[in-house]
Amino acid sequence: MGGSPAGAVSQALDRFKALLSREEYAQLLAELERPLPQALRINPLKINPAEAIQAWAERYHWTLKPVYYEPAGWQVESSPGPISQTIEHRLGFYYIQDAASxxxxxxxxxxxxxxxxxxxxxxxxxxxxxxxxxxxxxxxxxxxxxxxxxxxxxxxxxxxxxxxxxxxxxxxxxxxxxxxxxxxxxxxxxxxxxxxxxxxxxxxxxxxxxxxxxxxxxxxxxxxxxxxxxxxxxxxxxxxxxxxxxxxxxxxxxxxxxxxxxxxxxxxxxxxxxxxxxxxxxxxxxxxxxxxxxxxxxxxxxxxxxxxxxxxxxxxxxQGSLDLPRAPFDQKAKPASRTTTALTSSQQAELLSRLSQAYGFDFFQQVEQDGLVLARGPAIHHTVPIYAQPSSFETHFPGLRVQSLGLLFGEETPDGFVLSHEWATRFGQHFNAGRYLIADDQIPAWISGEDLPGLSLPASPETRIVIVTDAPGRNLGRGKIQRDRLRNLLPKNSL
Ligand SMILES: C[S@@+](CC[C@H](N)C(=O)[O-])C[C@H]1O[C@@H](n2cnc3c(N)ncnc32)[C@H](O)[C@@H]1O
Missing domain, CATH: 3.40.50.150 (Vaccinia Virus protein VP39)
Structure with missing residues (x-):
């Protein structure tokens, strides 16, 4: 019994009993009979939490209870389907997390x-x-x-x-x-x-x-x-x-x-x-x-x-300083940081202005106002990743080795520049161009990861990657326009 989760709970309860009044202990036992509701926290970097939760509750028939201390947090008291199986979860519009966490x-x-x-x-x-x-x-x-x-x-x-x-x-x-x-x-x-x-x-x-x-x-x-x-x-x-x-x-x-x-x-x-x-x-x-x-x-x-x-x-x-000396970094035993090289300012400006035109979105301003620099990583099979990195890192942490810095911005491929999933899901809702509307009856196939057939759209290298949307304007991830189909670029790893 002691080795099972239930055994572990009862062993811990024996220990904790002495820490609670009789009344509270009875309340605790009663609480543990009830299932723990799942909870989610909405990503305000991608969507307005107050508007989003209403739309999702309606769409997915959720019964919700607010998390008292977190305005973007909700306990889902009932849901006909698992809350992990929605497109919004897959695209990082919310994170599933116990309310206590x-x-x-x-x-x-x-x-x-x-x-x-x-x-x-x-x-x-x-x-x-x-x-x-x-x-x-x-x-x-x-x-x-x-x-x-x-x-x-x-x-x-x-x-x-x-x-x-x-x-x-x-x-x-x-x-x-x-x-x-x-x-x-x-x-x-x-x-x-x-x-x-x-x-x-x-x-x-x-x-x-x-x-x-x-x-x-x-x-x-x-x-x-x-x-x-x-x-x-x-x-x-x-x-x-x-x-x-x-x-x-x-x-x-x-x-x-x-x-x-x-x-x-x-x-x-x-x-x-x-x-x-x-x-x-x-x-x-x-x-x-x-x-x-x-x-x-x-x-x-x-x-x-x-x-x-x-x-x-x-x-x-x-409440005050400890007046500590700073010990030098001793990083010899650690694997080397991923090495990246900043684009020159004209390369950065040229890329951002091409993308701004293709998507009707001011990438220039976003990168500038948020203090980002674009930097190339090492090529993998003729594909060069470009990262958006906070320029403040070098100011505050010079010499500190990192495993990764910033967010993938996109990839230079032999076929043209491919805007990353990360940027497409964060900003795609604000794009005025480079969007592709799919019909209601195509949504289930798209969400399940299938390509959509029957396309014959011309596309320049930058507009081959589109933000797929439905009639209500949801961001349904990236697609790639090919001669005969819309290729599905939804991530495979999170469903
Ligand atoms: C409770 S989990 C963290 C969960 C995480 N904060 C979250 O919300 O997703 C504790 C983490 O501490 C890490 N850890 C264990 N010993 C550590 C140490 N000496 N220094 C830093 N991290 C450590 C473990 O690998 C584990 O990922």
Missing amino acids: MLPATLFDLDPARQPLILDMAASPGGKTTHLASRSGDQGLIIANDASLSRLPALRIVLKNWSAYHTAITHYPGEILGDWLPEKFDCVLLDAPCSMQGLRSTESHPMRSITDNEKLGLAQRQGRLLQSAFKAVRPGGQVVYSTCTLTPEEDEAVLDALLAHFPGLAEVEDISRHFPQPVPALTSDGGSRQFDPSVTRAARLWPHRLGTSGFFAALIRK
Whole structure:
């Protein structure tokens, strides 16, 4: 029994019983009998969330409940079909994420106009990175870091689908980033690796039993990571510490240890305004250990409190400088960065003006106003990728090796320039040309990935790639006009 997810839940419940009043424990048990509603968060970089949710609820017959603290977040209480199987999900118009996981990014005071520098220290697969990109209006810069090489591909796919370009992916143990980049960031998110004792076992996150030794090892690592996060944030900046576990050793105790380590410098902020009812953290671990009284300002989301998975989050403000020296980057053991070479300004201007004409959209202004530079990557089979990269990266992080920087803009192919899926899904709705309307009865075939036959349209190299739309004007992804058909360029990897 102990090895199954259900066994793990009942073992954790035995432990947690002592942390709740009898009444609350009964509420928790009742809550766990109810299915956890799926939830989604809308991508404001691609669509207006308020308008989109109404249209989707009607189209897909969803019953919705707002996520209290996130205006672009919705719990889907009922849906005739899986919410993962829509074209909008496939094209990154929304991300499926448990409502509790939407909490950490909402806690930061983020002002896009101030171009915030953000570190997401343990980022993969990137759900919260996409949320940070939304909240910062894809301005400033997000370093999305993860120590696990095998988890970087997932992070890449999620960021690509969100179409945020002010991002860089790095692959370092988070523990060293505070020494390498002391007092650099306005905001640091540490969504820590944890034992996942959140009491809601799902297919993608099955709960398993853990030993005391594992818990101790995790807590020690969390402590080191949180100290590193605190070093990396600038004086006056904010750190969010979050876990999807309810074990006090990994939650309140880690926060309490940080406060003890940096007395007077680390302050837990009051976040109660984010919740419809109090969700205070614990005052003690249920045994002899009492925590600093300010620890209770953190949020402990028992599942019955807001109808989510179990979750913990704290917002910490850095009240002064630690006066740390900056340790030099030691990147010898890391694989080299992907090398890119910036286009000359006339090459960039020429490409942008060709595309602006082809699509009736001011690519020039978009690239300029967002401080992007176009850069060529290494050719793969006669195809040269062109990336849109934030020019601020070099200013703030010279010499830091990255796994990737910015967003694919398009590809130079022997057949002409192919605008990327990432840009087409982010901006295609605003194109005044290069759109191709398909009939209602063609939509199911298109969405299932089929080519549409029967075309005989002339097309210049730049207008061969079109944004496919339907009568209501939805962006249905890219197609390629060929002599006898419209080739389907919908991504294959996310359905
Ligand atoms: C809870 S998950 C992060 C989930 C992610 N924030 C999201 O919302 O999609 C924790 C991540 O920490 C990474 N990790 C584990 N140890 C780490 C370390 N020492 N430094 C940085 N990342 C680490 C794991 O590979 C894992 O991807």
